Amino acid sequence: MKKIIIRFLFIVFLTIFTSVVYLSTVGIQTNRLNNQIVTSLKDFNKDLEIELKKIKIVLDPFKLQINAKTIGSNFKINDKTIEIESIKTQISINSFIKNNFSIKNLDISTKSLEINNLISFIRNFKNTPELYLLEKILKKGYLISDISLEFDENGRIKNNYKIRGFVKNCNISLLNKYVVNEIDTIFDITHNNTILK
Numbered sequence: 001m002k003k004i005i006i007r008f009l010f011i012v013f014l015t016i017f018t019s020v021v022y023l024s025t026v027g028i029q030t031n032r033l034n035n036q037i038v039t040s041l042k043d044f045n046k047d048l049e050i051e052l053k054k055i056k057i058v059l060d061p062f063k064l065q066i067n068a069k070t071i072g073s074n075f076k077i078n079d080k081t082i083e084i085e086s087i088k089t090q091i092s093i094n095s096f097i098k099n100n101f102s103i104k105n106l107d108i109s110t111k112s113l114e115i116n117n118l119i120s121f122i123r124n125f126k127n128t129p130e131l132y133l134l135e136k137i138l139k140k141g142y143l144i145s146d147i148s149l150e151f152d153e154n155g156r157i158k159n160n161y162k163i164r165g166f167v168k169n170c171n172i173s174l175l176n177k178y179v180v181n182e183i184d185t186i187f188d189i190t191h192n193n194t195i196l197k
Contacts, residue, residue: 020061027058037070037087037106047124049076052087059093066091080121085109108147115141115170141170141183163189 034052051074058067068091073084088107119135145165150158170183188195 020059023057023059024061025058027056029054029056031055037089047077050074051076060090063090064093066093075121077121077124080117080124082113082118082121083111085111104151106147106149106151108149110143110145110147110165112142112144112168115143115167118143137172137174139171139173142168144168145187159191161191163187 031054034055037052037055038050053070053072055068055070058069060067067088069086069088071086073087075082075084086107086109089105091104115138116135119131119138123131123135143165145163148162150160152158164187166184166186168184170185172180172183186197
């Protein structure tokens with residue numbers, strides 16, 4: 001009888017250990033988190049359409065959290081589309097098990113975007129005179145950025161966001177008289193500060 005109990009406990013332990021190792025290294029793909037991410041991002045604008053691929057979740061047993069990542073998503077609003085390289089987030093295991101999980105943070109990396117398309121896309125959220133002027137003076141160029149967002153308990157974005165990236169081959173035309181070609185710059189934007197290099 002003791003041998004049966006020991007074998008049973010050994011099999012249970014081995015199964016749990018193998019599952020944890022598999023989930024920590026390989027992970028699984030699911031659509032279960034898609035609605036949560038879409039809901040958090042729709043706080044920006046209700047007209048925003050988000051196409052998410054399957055999300056890969058990997059267990060982090062030391063931090064008791066799940067790391068979730070999706071690759072190749074698209075954001076659409078009106079006729080403008082922004083291609084996203086990846087979206088990452090972390091979710092506590094406790095809230096995941098209780099099916100009460102909420103996203104605390106999102107890390108978004110973009111693909112190479114045409115700068116004028118990006119400005120037109122942003123103007124759908126916040127149409128300011130500055131963005132209109134920027135759209136008129138920037139003639140071409142590409143931008144890649146990494147965006148880090150944190151959410152409060154109500155799902156609103158906190159003011160500690162960070163946007164980092166670079167602009168490549170940007171052309172600026174002022175009053176169709178002064179033209180500056182092929183500008184490359186690195187930017188770092190926070191709530192109260194913008195740094196260009």
